[in-house]
Amino acid sequence: MNVVTIESAGIELEADVLVIGGGPAGTWAAISAAAEGAKVVLADKGFCGSSGATAPSGTGVWYVKPEDRLRQEAKDSRYTLGGQLADNDWMNRVLDRTYDNMNKLGAWGYPFPLNDSGDQHRRSLQGPEYMKLMRKLVLKAGVKILDHSPALELLADEHGVGGAAGVRTQKGGTWRVRAGAVVIATGGCAFLSKALGCNVLTGDGYLMAAEAGAELSGMEFSNAYAISPTFSSVTKTAYYRYASFYYEDGSIVEGAGSQRGRSVIARNLLQGRQVFASLDQAPAEIQPMLRVAQTNFFLPFDRFGIDPFKDRFPVTLRLEGTVRGTGGIHITDTDCSTKVPGLYAAGDAATRELICGGFTGGGSHNAAWAMSSGSFAGEGAARYARRLGLLKGTRRLQGLASSPLAGSTDASTAGRTEEAVRAVQAEVMPYNRNLFRTEAGLDDSLGRLDTLWQERREGAVGRDIGGVKAREATAMTATARWMYRTARLRTETRGMHKREDFPRLDESQRYRLVSSGLDDIRVRVERLAAQPATNSGSAAGTRTETNDPVTVAGLHAEATFPGSDIARYETTTAGLTGVGQENPVPSASASADQPAKEAARS
Amino acid sequence: MIEIISESKCISCNLCVSVCPTNVFDRTSGGIPVIARQSECQTCFMCELYCPVDAMYVSPDAESAQVVDENELEQAGLLGGYREKVGWGPGRTPVAKHPYMYELTTKGAIS
Numbered sequence: 001m002n003v004v005t006i007e008s009a010g011i012e013l014e015a016d017v018l019v020i021g022g023g024p025a026g027t028w029a030a031i032s033a034a035a036e037g038a039k040v041v042l043a044d045k046g047f048c049g050s051s052g053a054t055a056p057s058g059t060g061v062w063y064v065k066p067e068d069r070l071r072q073e074a075k076d077s078r079y080t081l082g083g084q085l086a087d088n089d090w091m092n093r094v095l096d097r098t099y100d101n102m103n104k105l106g107a108w109g110y111p112f113p114l115n116d117s118g119d120q121h122r123r124s125l126q127g128p129e130y131m132k133l134m135r136k137l138v139l140k141a142g143v144k145i146l147d148h149s150p151a152l153e154l155l156a157d158e159h160g161v162g163g164a165a166g167v168r169t170q171k172g173g174t175w176r177v178r179a180g181a182v183v184i185a186t187g188g189c190a191f192l193s194k195a196l197g198c199n200v201l202t203g204d205g206y207l208m209a210a211e212a213g214a215e216l217s218g219m220e221f222s223n224a225y226a227i228s229p230t231f232s233s234v235t236k237t238a239y240y241r242y243a244s245f246y247y248e249d250g251s252i253v254e255g256a257g258s259q260r261g262r263s264v265i266a267r268n269l270l271q272g273r274q275v276f277a278s279l280d281q282a283p284a285e286i287q288p289m290l291r292v293a294q295t296n297f298f299l300p301f302d303r304f305g306i307d308p309f310k311d312r313f314p315v316t317l318r319l320e321g322t323v324r325g326t327g328g329i330h331i332t333d334t335d336c337s338t339k340v341p342g343l344y345a346a347g348d349a350a351t352r353e354l355i356c357g358g359f360t361g362g363g364s365h366n367a368a369w370a371m372s373s374g375s376f377a378g379e380g381a382a383r384y385a386r387r388l389g390l391l392k393g394t395r396r397l398q399g400l401a402s403s404p405l406a407g408s409t410d411a412s413t414a415g416r417t418e419e420a421v422r423a424v425q426a427e428v429m430p431y432n433r434n435l436f437r438t439e440a441g442l443d444d445s446l447g448r449l450d451t452l453w454q455e456r457r458e459g460a461v462g463r464d465i466g467g468v469k470a471r472e473a474t475a476m477t478a479t480a481r482w483m484y485r486t487a488r489l490r491t492e493t494r495g496m497h498k499r500e501d502f503p504r505l506d507e508s509q510r511y512r513l514v515s516s517g518l519d520d521i522r523v524r525v526e527r528l529a530a531q532p533a534t535n536s537g538s539a540a541g542t543r544t545e546t547n548d549p550v551t552v553a554g555l556h557a558e559a560t561f562p563g564s565d566i567a568r569y570e571t572t573t574a575g576l577t578g579v580g581q582e583n584p585v586p587s588a589s590a591s592a593d594q595p596a597k598e599a600a601r602s
Numbered sequence: 603m604i605e606i607i608s609e610s611k612c613i614s615c616n617l618c619v620s621v622c623p624t625n626v627f628d629r630t631s632g633g634i635p636v637i638a639r640q641s642e643c644q645t646c647f648m649c650e651l652y653c654p655v656d657a658m659y660v661s662p663d664a665e666s667a668q669v670v671d672e673n674e675l676e677q678a679g680l681l682g683g684y685r686e687k688v689g690w691g692p693g694r695t696p697v698a699k700h701p702y703m704y705e706l707t708t709k710g711a712i713s
Contacts, residue, residue, distance in 0.1 A: 045623075046623030050646075111699035113701060113702075113703035121704040125698075231663050299647065299684055
């Protein structure tokens, strides 16, 4: 293989800001950077406008009028559900920016429905419509879009990140963009589970960020599973609030439900008992409205001749990983910058703990986070690139991939990639490994994942489609290791993270776990401010320390340690019985639909 | 997974090739695109939604290929059925602005 030949078959571009990923966060980043005067390139793995979890779907949005009472209710609604790890200042900023951006969408032509007064009702977005508009806005802003152009690696020099390189899967050859700053908006990781729109979301951005030295936060909050018919990719869980759950003989599955009862469904499935659902609790008068509000939800039923309001259909729980989890790249400042100069993160690629702690419960917060963090990151990256100024043309950039990028992918390499994907899936998909976690299970998985990581690290990666798939498998492997390392250390049950061996919340573990590293995974504690009183109108916790693990205060003097030295952390469980409180399982009134109800009241 | 590109309806615009997030289709020289990598299909229905002439059919089954008959699908109104519901195409109103979207929230239901 001759590298020069490949390079000459590619394109090379210069920009102030490169955005990787063209979903909601990436498109908002692109138009926000362009509005700051930056020259912007956006590279999407698939097609900007149809790629990712949002485009084929529909989502509520955390859109709350700027009135104190409404805002406080909105912030309180999921604060406890999220294990009290959200941050008041961040929630305020995201609520403000989401409100502004949704209003802009209305002005820019998004076809919102009208309320009784004839004003736009801006509470949800239809994915196809939203993302078609976002693509149009990105192009109108003068942004250069590279479709079908997955990134293989970031480029950097001693000043920090300065671009990325990848493959053009439809046009052939490679791409390389030199940029003053890079925004990673590659989404989360759903481990190729075929959850709706999620197969482009393989944790690529986590891997690239970690290779550049960035940290991740909240990776233990990565075990989201969505209810879906067994025969379908459509993972819209919201409507299952209207469902009854049955066994094959027609008897009721006690305790099963879309929110607190998802575990009951999982335990039945684990024991080989198929669970069936029927949306037979939906009042007849709203059924036609439900059909309109989520057209895609009904598509599989209509095509298979099933009436979901009457018939019983078999359901499963499909892994959505960090897509509907909350873990992601650690954010170090209000402009969504990371620890690495020139590197920004937005959307599901970034941690969402800042606004919803360890549990999202639905698309509403993620959608708000995507459009807000995208804007923050785009603006921050543009300003950073401007400060960098003339330097950017003279930089000697090198690729950061942890595996050697060389050669082209042959059949045996492609085979190893497929094996690796299956191997990672076998660790993260089973409910008794990822949904219900135990120390023994996590250690067991980590042993195999560490071995797999070494294999992945050593294998050469071609600058072609096979190389893209190889990197996806590597990113999934790395993601699983960050997930389980942090899950291993969080010896309690908090947010979506469930430990069978530590089924209660431990107040002394009200902190974030920040992970980093590739071969040796390090985890440090990021402590939060004193426990706030919830539902009282007082501020939620603010971060006390961000980047300096040495000065982290509190119970754990040693906040930084190598991944192999897990034992030290076992002390965190010491006070469990004394201070533990009930597992924050949502009550019916605090379920995921809460913001929508609030929105309806407002 | 994607099952059908109707030879009689396809106008070779290749929009499906472009919009497919997982690169399932290939262009052909002068003809209609082909389903080159069906196993890569994630069953997101975007190709069908973007097809301007309702020439495509995605079976809801995400795991395995289905045997389908184009004439039967046509008669059942399933070719282009999703696009119609989303309200895309000439003379249609986007479902996004349907009054039910608002009405549903007034009933305390989720949208």
